[in-house]
Amino acid sequence: MSTSKPRPEIEGRRGERNDEQVLEIEDRSEAGYLTSKWSLIGKIMADKILNKNTVKGMIRKGWDEETPKQILQDSPWNVLGALLNLQRWVPDISLYEIDFIRAPFWVQIHGLLLAKTSTQSVIQIGFVLGGVLQVEKPLVQDRLMCSYLRVRVLIDITKPLATGVWVTRKELGNIWIWVFFKYEILQNFYYGCGRISHDQKSCKEAKAVCPYDSTKYLSKF
Template sequence: MWTKKSVANVFKEIPEEKLEACNLTLLGKLHSRPNVNFQAFLTTMKKAWKTDNVVVDQPQQGLFTFTFRSESDKKRVLEGSPWSFSSNLLILVQLNPKIPIHRRVFTHCAFWVQVHGMPVARITKNSLQEVASKIGKVIEIKMEAKEGGLCKVGKARVLLDLAQPLTSGIMVNFEDDQYWVDFKYERLPHFCYSCGKMGHFTTNCEEIP
């Protein structure tokens, strides 16, 4: 039962140095199999990120803090995600100084998704935005063409809900026709071909044995 004696008021401002350290810190959580060798994990991630200027701590199993020495290093690592350790997805989010670490949710992760099968003239940023928005929140759109050619590859950085199965593609309606377009996900960790979700293989699927 709550009483006045069991409530503490902490209204003081957060020290500037604390805010600065929090701003340079990312929270990371392994999507599956949290029990890993910490030293091996640390060595692998520093090598993948090409930096030693990061202090890593493990508040609890499978949950990590990464404090960088510079904003540029932190931004580069965050924008370069998704990252994996032994095919196990590492979800990275910015540390919020006002939320306890154990209360932070790790339900979404951004992936680059290529869109294949669009008519050449239809590959525009607006059309890619519309198509990619059907699988998640679109963060960024890129158009890539080799040596300025007409045939471009369009892709979107999409925030995916990890609880949902991956979408292989969708049907797109145009004024005079419709086509099926395929999604190709870049740098996917291990996932299940039965239920379509990330975090386990088909042999360990509980939904579709």
């Protein structure tokens, strides 16, 4: 009767040691740090497979004279109707540790009371959506430049997009007003479940998003 030695585990889960050797690499490549200034990693958020050559051609044409910093500032980008989620590849992480679950979007805020129109109000509402990256000043020389407010937010795109938020109106008692959101440069989005990166055919979830109504209000009991 023959016996066999169990095969050693070669790969462990991320962050865990296995039975293999563990190395501490002392060398830090200067070239790696210099390269990181020009290194962007992108992931196309779509269920369908896109033509690789077509995607490369569109990217090269669109970014011919832009720097990585400008490319990130101008994001989100869409390729063939799908979101191209871009992240900077910094020196101290591996390719497989880059997180693509969040993406930046400019969001319009509609329906806010004029008395609440301020930078602080925009920031407060922005945190409902995600991490606030940039706020467009609603007032310029005490003049309202637009009928809505804008905030750039880092949004978790694995979750349904928020359609709005209730805001209290203390001066009228227990009344809330509905402030609704509009997302700029939003494509490959299914309104049924409120998620990015797939359409009705590939969606397996129940309806999760209701259409907004700018006249909506609620009495709090």
